[in-house]
Amino acid sequence: MGITSTYSVYYSETGNPVGPKGETGELVFSKGEIPKIKAKGSIKLTYTPKKQGFYMFVTFQHPDKPIGSGDIVIEKKAAAVSNKINVNNCSKQ
Template sequence: MFISLNLTSTTNALFISQAKIKTSIEAGPGFDYSTLSFTNASYDSNEIYAYIQNVGPGDMTLNSTYYVYYSPNGNPVGPHGETGELVFCEGVIPKMAANGAPIKITYTPLKKGFYMFVAFQNHEKLIGNELLIEGSPVTVSKKINVNK
């Protein structure tokens, strides 16, 4: 006689996978003791321009940016940081030494009205008569009248 046994067994496998995630947080440079300030702003027959200088006691450790705001009549940037139409937001202010020579920044306006340059500071808290725009301290040029 033949006996047929059918043995079944269950095999369980347990796979444990551990992923090691390497995280690094880089803190940006702290306040570099630079302070940007406009020294002059005007319009010639083709473009508006402003001169900006680092008047702070420290060199800039990073480039900064500048915007140009427009208003057909009135202030493109108000005394509490309210803004008109943003017409340019790609300007780069290169790193400047403390109390170095001013640099010229420019924009070619497309229509009549008033314009202002806005330069973003490399620090997080307001100093002096700075304004907050987009949550960052800025300095603004004087209002430039374009009568094309």
């Protein structure tokens, strides 16, 4: 990724927090920043869940990136989504 980007976390008590056509559950975290990453580099995104259920990280492409036919579109931007994360036990904060 040659520039900074953003990420969000979506939640659903049951099922997928993000569907294949961009349907979303509850937005529980927004505006996380992903710094510029070197070629073949990686970063670790974190979020501390507050309730049991399913979560997905969503990273947004640069707004100038054209939306492709296979892209998931959320908030009118191309997005990449993580695998669904099942949280069975978490401490309430």
